[in-house]
Amino acid sequence: MKPVTMNLAVELDAVRKSFGRTEIIRGASLQVRAGERVAIIGPNGAGKSTLFNLISGRLTPSAGQIRLFGERIDGRTPHEINRRGLARSFQVSNLFPKLSVFENLRCAMLWSEGHRYAFWKFLADLDETNARAEALLERLHLDRRRDVLAMNLTYAEQRALEIGLTIAGGARVILLDEPTAGMSRSETTRFIGLIREVTEGRTLLTVEHDMGVVFGLADRIAVLVYGEVIAFDTPERVRADPRVQEAYLGSVLAQGH
Numbered sequence: 167m168k169p170v171t172m173n174l175a176v177e178l179d180a181v182r183k184s185f186g187r188t189e190i191i192r193g194a195s196l197q198v199r200a201g202e203r204v205a206i207i208g209p210n211g212a213g214k215s216t217l218f219n220l221i222s223g224r225l226t227p228s229a230g231q232i233r234l235f236g237e238r239i240d241g242r243t244p245h246e247i248n249r250r251g252l253a254r255s256f257q258v259s260n261l262f263p264k265l266s267v268f269e270n271l272r273c274a275m276l277w278s279e280g281h282r283y284a285f286w287k288f289l290a291d292l293d294e295t296n297a298r299a300e301a302l303l304e305r306l307h308l309d310r311r312r313d314v315l316a317m318n319l320t321y322a323e324q325r326a327l328e329i330g331l332t333i334a335g336g337a338r339v340i341l342l343d344e345p346t347a348g349m350s351r352s353e354t355t356r357f358i359g360l361i362r363e364v365t366e367g368r369t370l371l372t373v374e375h376d377m378g379v380v381f382g383l384a385d386r387i388a389v390l391v392y393g394e395v396i397a398f399d400t401p402e403r404v405r406a407d408p409r410v411q412e413a414y415l416g417s418v419l420a421q422g423h
């Protein structure tokens with residue numbers, strides 16, 4: 167019999183993380199279903215980036231478990247976790263600046279297929295990979311920028327390409343650090359639409375301060391306060407939750423964010 171966790175993409179089970187004697191993540195638990203979009207919000211210093219670092223393998227928990235599609239990943243390297251289908255974008259750029267948009271996508275696809283070890287297979291599969299890269303270009307609305315070097319794209323286009331690279335690399339779970347940071351209002355609105363479109367069917371976890379983005383993107387919102395998930399629910403319920411109002415959202419909404 168399959169484990170009950172099969173439809174869960176990411177599970178955090180009483181995760182703790184201390185730096186020296188200070189405990190930053192204090193028993194955080196979270197169950198993210200496959201295919202849903204989850205935003206992690208919370209005050210500055212609540213531990214959101216630390217949580218992302220734990221999930222992506224940059225940090226190892228001091229206690230607790232993290233699972234990806236039912237499989238333990240805590241203690242594994244970022245590379246191993248990436249191979250299991252989780253990609254993180256935006257904190258560090260993954261673009262190859264001197265390759266064209268198309269070549270960036272194609273490289274990510276070939277890399278994920280392991281062609282660096284099998285040159286003959288590489289040649290045989292090239293047509294299919296090219297066709298997939300062309301299709302992804304269209305979905306990213308970058309087809310007219312196909313042959314432009316990544317470094318010459320606009321900022322918003324570079325971010326779109328970065329999402330494209332996670333998809334080209336076969337990620338089923340995508341972690342986005344503040345996806346619209348540095349974008350104008352209109353760019354932000356367009357970019358949220360693009361993220362929703364191109365990540366359809368995949369699991370999305372995002373850390374975000376902009377409440378407009380959070381409410382525009384998330385199916386469910388996890389509220390992290392002092393290293394604990396104090397609420398995890400639909401945007402409407404989280405917005406109405408008195409504990410969330412008190413701990414965080416009340417002040418943010420009052421400031422007009």
Ligand SMILES: Nc1ncnc2c1ncn2[C@@H]1O[C@H](COP(=O)(O)OP(=O)(O)OP(=O)(O)O)[C@@H](O)[C@H]1O
Nearest residue numbers: 185186190208209210211212213214215216217375
């Ligand atoms: N490597 C580290 N060593 C020591 N302390 C750390 C380390 N990384 C983070 N911290 C501390 O952990 C706390 C939580 O930081 P974190 O960046 O995870 O919060 P955050 O919720 O992402 O904050 P923000 O919204 O401001 O980005 C902070 O007090 C930070 O100084």
